[in-house]
Amino acid sequence: MSFVFYVLAAMTLAGALAAVLLKNLVHCALSLTVAFAGLALLFLELGAQFVAFVQILVYVGAVAILVVFAILLTRSAETPKAGGVFSRTWLAGLSVAAAVFAVLGWAVLESTPWLPQTTEAPAADVEQIGEALMSRYVLPLEIVALLLTAALIGAVIVAMHEKEGAQ
Amino acid sequence: MLGEGILKGLAETAKNFAGSYVSKERLTTVQYPEERIAPIEATRDFPFLVYDGEDWQAGLRCVACQICEKECPPKCIYIEKSKDKKPDYVGKPQIYPARFDIDISVCMSCQICVEVCPFEAIKMDTVFELATEDRFGGLLLDRSKLAKSNEYYHTIHPTEAAEVDARLAEEKAKVEAKARAAAEAAAAKAAAAPAAAAGAPAKTEPPAVKPAGGAE
Amino acid sequence: MLEKADQVFVLLLHWLVGYLPAAWQPAAGVLLCVVAIIAVYPTLFALAVLLERKGLGRMQNRYGPNRVGPFGILQPVADGIKSLTKEDIVPFTADAVVHFIAPLVLVVAVFMGFAVLPMGRNMVLVDLDASLLFFFAMGASTELSVFMAGWSSRNKYSLLGAMRAVAQMISYEVPLLLSTVGVVMITGSLSLVDIVDAQNRYTWGLAHWNVFKPWGLAGFVMFVIASMAETNRSPFDLPEGESEIVAGYFTEYSGFKFALFFLGEYVGMFGIAGLGTSLFLGGWSSPLAILNWVPSWIWFFSKVMVWICFFIWVRGTMPRLRQDQLMNFAWKFVLPMTLLNLLVAAEWRFVADLWLRWIAGMVIVVGAYVLMGRVGMRREHFGPRTYRYAE
Structure with missing residues (x-):
């Protein structure tokens, strides 16, 4: 767990949190992109080049754009005026995110021994x-x-x- | 076949590209500050005031009637009448503009002031290099800057100026003829006065007026 | 001597880095390369802008800029000073943060692509296994910056321009990627260094460039078309169609931020030209074996400049497409052609007989081109448009 890892993890988490908490939907989508990019960099740090580049190509390049298109085509471009930057329903958003994280974490914990014992990184x-x-x-x-x-x-x-x- | 038109187009632009280096006729650009094309006669941009003779203050044709000021659509003309009078080109005493300003940043070059002027005093200029560093004062032209001689008018719009001169000369001749007729009539009246009764002047006057009226 | 000229930049780098302690050398080397890239491409940008303005002028029988300096060659300097000294205006209702970040994201993403381009023999910043994929990943990130710029400006022209740009870039990214797949199939590698090396072989003194093969030729043509659309060049410049939407997504940008967008656009063009050169035109290799003495980086940069000149030529020739024509062309012609091209590449890979594979490849490519030109691109697809209003 190097210094770079913590920086990238912080960036990814910040992006993901902002995606949940921010009020303006487009801001949320853009923060989600930051999270995607952070994830890609984490893959890169793990030595999985291909996955990292595909992550950027597909998620940053296509999925984020798709999300943005969906937002712009289904809602009016008007942004909420009053009430600060953060969404008022942040608690609900946070709990949904926590639930999803719990399910994912549970799945990971259940599936394989999750702390790799081997020292040699598998080249992919x-x-x-x-x-x-x-x-x-x-x-x-x-x-x-x-x-x-x-x-x-x-x-x-x-x-x-x-x-x-x-x- | 698909793409044929594109190739034709590419060939055309390539021909232009190469041709512009070979033949000078292709390049229609006039390199302005160094090269100039002579302005065509009907060119016009901003109005100026015509004067006759040497002294612009004495020879200004304008009589400050303020018709142009009233007719100007963007209201860029400002005129102040003088208190005294000076003789105009026929020698009749007229008031003259004590102030005559045109704001050429407002003027739209419509030429309406020229159309309405009964005294042929305001005409359109062809000077276009009027750029100045002073955006307000530099573009507000006063009498001294607006006044330009009739000779200058002849150089920029020869045909129109000749017409104007002919018209003015005719008018002047008419006025002089009228004055002469009036003088003759007065002389005749003076001569006839001892002999005839008081009704005679009414009979002699019409023939003197009529030729002038018919010419109009 | 000629060896030295070929490797002059590599030797220079080693010499400069040699003064540093051994522990710092790798980092310093990378830093120097990055500085070089950031210095060289904006210079080329200035050159390309001048070339474009003068060239377009000549194509339209005008002189082009000829006032600043002898023959107007200092025009880019004047333009640069102008854009630096202009007032930076941010619209009152704009989303200031996103508005500020958008040009930065564009320029960073565009410059990242150069990290994997081999600009000469041994002249590549990082030789990644999947460098082609890296390049496309960076290219895909520019779409987001375009959207950010358009959306944050709070201007309908900006938003329309951004939507057009994003739709266009997504549509043409598919054929762009697919047109390169043939090269990857034949070379068996995603690394640009390997792809260039594979083309740096000679038969009868003639180079094995990919463009000289049927699948390579078709791929090359499709790549050129898609790259024009990807960089928003004329005739695919709808996102910034001046006559309709002012300047598209950067309508509300002024001063240096506008200059950054302009820079990003041109540097993106160099990037895609460099990629196309590496994929189809043999990268830094010379076309003829007897010309091998010319330094490799001269070959690379001259090929890129020729590519740029071709873009300028096309811009001077063709009018702008309409949105439906753009989409029809992408999905009904370019995409099927690139897919068919995969078939040709596979045929080339698996047919051993030299003559048979040439003939079969050419027949498929030319046949598909003619057929698709006749059927897919019929005039009625491009005729007067019927409009449908939203209910």
Whole structure:
């Protein structure tokens, strides 16, 4: 547990907390991005380059944008005026976050011996990940691909349906 | 095929690019401060006051009638009438502008002041390099800056100035003819007075007035 | 001697770092490289802006800037001084913090990409295993800064510009990534250093650049198109369409922050040009074996500049696309082409016979291009638009 780890952990936690506590939804989304980026840096610190870059590419580059789009398209751009920076329902948000964290923590604690005993860090480079995906995990990969394709087709159908009512 | 138009377009711009270095005719830019193109005759920007003769204060055509001041859409003209009178170009005593200011930061170059002036006293200038460091005082032109000679008017708008001069000369001739006729009539009256009765002047006057009225 | 010229920057770095104690050397070396990158690319930016203004002028039969200094070559200096001395205006209702951070995020993300670009033989800051992925990850982060800038300005033009920019960048990021996958498939590595090394071989004196192969050519063309859209260059400059939305997402920026956006845009262009050069044009390698004596970094930077000049040329040629044309083009032409290109790359990888793989590759690529040009890009897709109003 180095100094860098604590800095990154603090950054990630601060981002995540801000995402829960802030009032303005777009601010929340942006803080969530900070948390994503912090997580990516943590992966990088652990030596998992591929996962870190994919984390940035997918979460910072795509998911954050998706969240922002969803916020802007579903709510008016008006920001709450009075009442400080923090959301008034921070307690509820915090409890939901704590509950999710508890479930995740429980899952982690239950699944494997969570403190690694080995001193040697497992190298997870691109080649290994690729080989694992193409050999051992090929079935899950294909299932995920099928699921995504189905989702894509569903999205297209939803969009097409809207178009039929055009004037 | 897809992309054909793009290639054609690229070829066209490449031709322009290379051509602009080879042939000077392609470059239509006039490099302004060093090169200038002669202004066309109908150019106009801001008004100026015309004077005749050598002395601008004596020769100013303006009689401070204030029509332009009233007609000016952005109200950029300010006129103060004089208390005394001075003779105008036909020699008739007229009041003159004691102050005549035009704020060219307000002026919109519409030329309405020129259209309404009955005395051909205000005309449009062609000077455009009027940039100044003083944004208020430097753009508020007073009489001394506005007054420009009739010769200058001839150099910038020759055709129009010639027309104006002809019109003024005609008017002047008319006035002189009228004065002469009046003088002749007076002389005739003086000559006829001893002989005829009091009704004679009424008979002699119409022929003297009529030619002037017909010309108008 | 020529060896030395090739490695002059590497030797310079070693010589400079040699004065420091051994413990500080790695950190100091990285720091020096970063300083060099931060110094070189803004200089190139100034050069590119001048080239663009003069070149566009010539394409339109104008002179372009020719007042500041001889032939106007000091114009970028004048522009820089102007933007530095201008008043920095933040709109009253703007979200000041986000408004301030947005240009910083953009410039940082854009500069990060250069960390993995091999700019010459042994001239790469960090040789990552997955450097291609790193580059794209950094590129993806710029989208967020664009959104931040547009949203925090509280201006409808800014927001519209940001939405357009984000939609466009997301749409074209897919073909951009897919067009590079072919290269990765053939090279078998995500490292840009390996990819350039793989192209630095010669047959009959001619380099093995990826662009000289059917899958590489198709990938290259698609990459150029997608990179133009990704950097918001004309004809894909809808996000800053002056005639409609003032300046798009940086409408409300002035002074130095505006200059940062401008810098970020151009440096992003250099980044993507450098990436494309490394992927398809052999990076720092020379096209002909007999030209190998020219220092490698000269090759790299001249290729990047040629790329930039091509961007300028295209900007001087084409009008701006419409939003629906943009999306149609991305999803109906570029994306299918890149997907088909994967097939060609796979064919190239697995067919051993030299002639067969050339012929099959060319047939698929050209056939798909012609077919898609005929069918997918028919005129009715680009004709007058029918509008539909929100209920």
